[in-house]
Amino acid sequence: MVLKKWHGSVLLLLVSVFANALGAFVGINIGTDVSTLPSEINIVAILKAHQITHVRLYDADSRLLKALSNTGIEVMVGVTNEEVLGIGESPSAAAAWVNKNVAAYLPSTNITAIAVGSEVLTSIPNVAPVLVSAMNYLHKTLVAADLNFQVKVSTPQSLDIIPKPFPPSTATFNSSWNSTIYKLLQFLKNTNSYYMLNAYPYYGYTKGDGIFPIDYALFRPLPSVKQIVDPNTLFHYSSMFDAMVDATYYSIEALNFSGIPIVVTETGWPWFGGSNEPDANVENAESFNNNLIRRVLNGSGPPSQPTFPINTYIYELFNEDKRPGPVSEKNWGVLYTNGSAVYPLNLGTSNQITGNSSSLFCVAKTDADSDKLQEGLNWACGQGQANCKAIQRGQPCFLPDNLVNHASYAYNDYYQKMHSVGGTCDFDGTAMTTAADPSYGSCKFAGSSNSSTSGGISPTVALSPVSPGAWSSNLEVSRLQFLITAVLFVALMFS
Numbered sequence: 417m418v419l420k421k422w423h424g425s426v427l428l429l430l431v432s433v434f435a436n437a438l439g440a441f442v443g444i445n446i447g448t449d450v451s452t453l454p455s456e457i458n459i460v461a462i463l464k465a466h467q468i469t470h471v472r473l474y475d476a477d478s479r480l481l482k483a484l485s486n487t488g489i490e491v492m493v494g495v496t497n498e499e500v501l502g503i504g505e506s507p508s509a510a511a512a513w514v515n516k517n518v519a520a521y522l523p524s525t526n527i528t529a530i531a532v533g534s535e536v537l538t539s540i541p542n543v544a545p546v547l548v549s550a551m552n553y554l555h556k557t558l559v560a561a562d563l564n565f566q567v568k569v570s571t572p573q574s575l576d577i578i579p580k581p582f583p584p585s586t587a588t589f590n591s592s593w594n595s596t597i598y599k600l601l602q603f604l605k606n607t608n609s610y611y612m613l614n615a616y617p618y619y620g621y622t623k624g625d626g627i628f629p630i631d632y633a634l635f636r637p638l639p640s641v642k643q644i645v646d647p648n649t650l651f652h653y654s655s656m657f658d659a660m661v662d663a664t665y666y667s668i669e670a671l672n673f674s675g676i677p678i679v680v681t682e683t684g685w686p687w688f689g690g691s692n693e694p695d696a697n698v699e700n701a702e703s704f705n706n707n708l709i710r711r712v713l714n715g716s717g718p719p720s721q722p723t724f725p726i727n728t729y730i731y732e733l734f735n736e737d738k739r740p741g742p743v744s745e746k747n748w749g750v751l752y753t754n755g756s757a758v759y760p761l762n763l764g765t766s767n768q769i770t771g772n773s774s775s776l777f778c779v780a781k782t783d784a785d786s787d788k789l790q791e792g793l794n795w796a797c798g799q800g801q802a803n804c805k806a807i808q809r810g811q812p813c814f815l816p817d818n819l820v821n822h823a824s825y826a827y828n829d830y831y832q833k834m835h836s837v838g839g840t841c842d843f844d845g846t847a848m849t850t851a852a853d854p855s856y857g858s859c860k861f862a863g864s865s866n867s868s869t870s871g872g873i874s875p876t877v878a879l880s881p882v883s884p885g886a887w888s889s890n891l892e893v894s895r896l897q898f899l900i901t902a903v904l905f906v907a908l909m910f911s
Contacts, residue, residue, distance in 0.1 A: 440725035443470025476517035504546025510553030635707030654783035778831035
């Protein structure tokens with residue numbers, strides 16, 4: 417009996433390590449309040465063209481689920497808010513929903529999660545008493561169909577249920593929801609699922625009355641005198657996004673739960689707004705989403721949970737022009753409906769590397785100290801003899817105009833010229849290598865197979881599970897092969 421338990425523990429450990437080795441991912445939400453929504457076939461063609469590997473649907477649209485079959489794209493389907501009450505009151509309604517919207521499409525459509533409602537506690541609080549019942553009924557149906565290991569059940573919640581998210585270490589859920597949230601967390605723990613969080617630094621900044629600088633919301637480095645520090649833990653927060661995620665981890669911990677990972681089901685930044693929404697602009701949206709992608713794909717968690725990757729879904733694929741509310745509410749899309757990008761964003765389009773290159777690039781770390789970054793940039797463009805013309809005002813790589821982007825360009829130009837004779841990608845700890853080509857548009861990163869000259873400073877990466885790091889793709893494959901071999905070896909020894 418002891419041997420069997422040990423055997424099971426080793427297998428679980430190896431499987432856990434194996435899963436972590438696969439890296440974090442960035443997916444995208446697909447809203448459909450669009451006047452000229454492309455056909456399902458065209459939507460899937462756009463997803464494939466941009467190498468998008470994870471999508472979240474707000475419902476379970478049959479035509480889109482059929483179109484997604486045999487693509488390998490991981491799909492999160494949604495129970496609409498209008499459906500939650502009926503499912504929460506009837507096990508048979510839950511069974512019918514799973515059979516119609518999940519089981520009917522597996523395995524050809526790679527459905528991996530059910531999101532039950534959207535921000536139920538804050539948007540339809542009268543349904544809260546049956547929320548966890550709905551989740552339980554859906555899960556039991558999945559168990560009966562032997563699909564519970566393939567499909568996880570959770571429910572996206574707004575950060576608004578945490579009244580005071582800063583400092584993160586003292587954050588707690590709104591006590592009026594404690595009973596429901598406790599049951600929710602117990603369900604997630606029992607079913608090995610994850611907490612779904614909608615976290616929007618855009619709103620955290622615009623509603624914050626100037627408490628936090630905009631660079632903090634956009635993942636940009638802060639000068640040493642403006643560092644954001646939790647006074648209780650002394651953790652430094654390089655972005656509002658990390659602080660929001662950590663506030664949720666601490667709130668979960670306050671109810672005596674641990675080991676429940678968080679997936680950010682919505683985040684993003686609007687690229688156009690009304691006259692009273694000056695922060696909703698293209699430059700900020702481009703900066704936020706490019707930096708978000710780099711942040712998530714480095715595979716680390718927030719300060720309190722550094723080993724938990726923050727898998728994230730960007731809001732959203734297309735502008736939803738039919739949505740009510742302010743102008744900004746209609747302008748979160750990263751692509752136009754013809755598939756072209758609203759602003760430079762490396763989604764693997766035809767003028768960019770799509771992952772076939774074995775080149776390594778050297779880029780600045782988004783959380784690096786700004787003074788050290790400036791020193792590194794000055795050295796690279798001076799003594800390091802990097803060609804920094806492309807990042808001068810008016811040149812192809814000047815925008816986005818921030819220290820991380822300019823340092824990334826300079827670091828990489830130096831690295832591509834000098835690494836064969838001993839030049840390193842370190843710059844006093846402010847740089848890292850990545851296999852993902854950060855080139856975009858007419859701005860080409862030195863070392864890109866599409867580049868004949870130096871260029872490209874965008875720190876973006878493809879929306880696919882590639883974890884930037886100091887190893888090549890071949891080394892990563894070898895690591896995975898080792899883990900697979902180890903799992904099989906232990907299973908054979910103790911079977």
